């Protein structure tokens with residue numbers, strides 16, 4: 514699907530939080546010391562919802578880590594265009610963590626929330642994340658979710674460009690791969706010159 518995709522930090526929190534969970538708790542974790550403050554990382558990730566940040570406890574870290582690993586598997590499946598495998602995993606999360614729509618009165622108006630404010634944190638975010646990824650799959654936008662092509666990086670991303678052409682998590686990774694490819698070509702050219710071939 515073409516056309517620029519705009520995500521809203523609240524409405525699309527499931528997609529954005531899924532990406533942050535994968536990158537902060539799976540990809541970064543793999544490269545960092547175990548002393549990393551996972552609670553602080555989770556507070557940053559869930560900052561869109563002040564109630565979640567307030568409810569977060571060290572005891573939640575393990576469960577969010579498991580959720581992040583499962584979401585990483587979904588991104589890996591999407592990255593290799595295996596929509597069936599991704600959908601299977603998303604469906605499993607959805608059935609284990611059903612949404613719990615709820616009307617809450619705010620400043621005199623009733624507003625629809627995904628869950629009641631006192632819903633269990635991990636289950637609530639599992640549902641929100643799974644629903645966010647499910648919405649991308651069902652809107653033919655699954656190809657916009659991917660894993661950075663710079664092998665040493667591996668971060669998840671959502672492609673918001675008009676022509677859905679993104680392959681890297683950031684310009685930084687794109688430039689690093691471009692520079693490496695340029696150097697590779699340049700050194701190949703030098704070797705060919707030395708050996709007398711074209």
Ligand SMILES: [Zn+2]
Pocket residue numbers: 661662663666667668681682683686
């Ligand atoms: Zn990257």
